[in-house]
Amino acid sequence: MARVSLKGVVKRYGAATVIPRLDLDIEDREFVVLVGPSGCGKTTTLRMIAGLEPVSEGTIRIGDRDVTDLRPGLRNCSMVFQSYALYPHMTVRDNIGYGMRVRGESRARIESKIAEAARILGLEPYLDRRPKHLSGGQRQRVAIGRAIVRNPDVFLFDEPLSNLDAKLRIEMRTEIKNLHRRLESTVVYVTHDQVEAMTLADRVVVMNSGVIEQIADPITLYEKPANMFVAAFIGAPSMNFLAVRLTGDAVELADGTRLPVPQERAAALAGFNGRSVMLGLRPEHMAGGEKGPAVVTLVPRTIEPLGPHTLVIGELAGTRITAQVDARFPCRPDEPTRITFDMNQMHVFDRETGKTL
């Protein structure tokens, strides 16, 4: 078990710089999730930690060793791939035991470790099957089994659940979380699914075009996003953004609607008076009807009942807005409806840089 640290890591493919410069410290036994949109460099980062991809610049340390120039096999990592990457011609037993056999461990030890992994992952009935005859979830378990018998310093997961159906994904998510608690190991986990990131992680690393936008625990990420990218990426449905002008104790929308800002928020933003900024408010911080001082009129275009609550999607001052209202809130498409904003929960971003003010 060990810390992982990336210092000034740069990755170029020919002339294209995929990761401009990345610093990341992962604590011992921490579960860190790398999340971001497709192509942002998550897999590349993971593969550089594993040693499958050389770094162009910078250093990578695992524990107290500098592993930057070490070949993958010597880094004592285990990797679980999105495609499972099981050895197709070997049984489950051989798949799990192959690495130990190559390292020349004793037969008895190999058998006992396979048995233990099979017990933990519920693979006992399948030990003599080939991967071809397993379901997706079972294959993923075999891949995880192959990873845990190594007793690695670090577990690396690259979107391990994205080939599973929704229900199985939630099950395996819980299993992976339990496994982490039980093995007390350092985990670096890559996903593009923000829910997976939030539910699994001790800390989430939000990446965008090779740059880390924010590193924080899930709640902080949700409550105090560092910038508009993180604010928009975390949370579903996504945060709403409105161009507004700060006028002391209120914000003014493009159509002239004034929304009063609570005292202490106004005080904190006093320095930006008169400035044009981006107002961010999550759908779940809105309510149907007139429940407070900040009320707007929204013309719903689409109404999506989800059961516990309903999403109202409409236009406000020329911007698309999604509001979350009570399931039984009366509203119909194209009939203007009143929506209350909880301005205590508002986020304010700089319009140019996107940074939180």
Next chain:
Amino acid sequence: MKRGAVFLLCLAWLFVTLFPIYWALVTSFKPPPAVNGGPTYLPWIDFQPTLQAWIDAFSGIRGDFVRPFVNSTLIGLSATVLAVAFGSMAAYALVRYTFRVRLLAGVLFALLGIGGFLLFRDLGLSRADSLGAAFVLALAASILANRLPLPGPVLGNNDVVFWFLSQRMFPPIVTAFALYLLYSEIGREGVKALDTFWGMTFCYTAFSLPIVVWLMRDFFQALPVEIEEAALVDDVPRIRIFLEIVVPMARPGIVATAMITLGFVWNEFLFALLLTTSDWQTLPIFLSGQNSYRGDEWWAISAAAMIAIAPMMVMAVLLARLMRSGLVLGGIR
């Protein structure tokens, strides 16, 4: 309507391909008058079949049949095994590693190789010695030169593969003559290469390598790289990854390639004609000899031809089955 037309075309093609085989087959059962007196087509109707040609063939009246058969089998199998083994390794390396060969370094190799040979020979070394010395010198110099930032184009993996294949593009007679000269030179140095098992095996291995590399490269390229990466992360040495993971995964491809290679070698005529004389004569040479052995005795030649193609027919059937069962292409997963 369209299907019907396609079906008819297929039938016509089938007839074109099957008829020669049928012709050889029935001819081998014909008595001489049924051959010489104009065409006859159907046994028992046009002529009375006889086993005489086959009896003659197996009793050895028409020359020793067994020996070329054994030769062909031995040479074919060993050349196939060697070519597939080395060719697969080369193909794997070409798929998984990036090679960068500077054209100038290659030119340097050729210049030093030829020039060095001439120089060493003029300095009084024996031919074999100067050849060896020039080769080592040229190889060492070009490997070093490849590290330098020489100007000019840099060749990559595809160029290497093309270079392999290009050896099969010029007329084989060119290689065959060169090999004949090389073998007789080697023979003069005291190592018999002409008309030997090793001489033939070596030349057929070299002859088959380009095809093997080309075919196996496609099979390896189709394998998912993550499986090997999983093994790499687990600290499995490359050679074990190749032997214990890649080869089993590519086995259907290897089997198909081996069969195709064996077919090539089995049927090869030109090299065998130039490089063998008696001891290691192969079937195709023996067959062509049948023609003049006692004049045009077509029934005997047909029987011999049937014996020669029988193993290939068995193999073709096996290969077809393999392909039908999806083993060749969809073998992974």
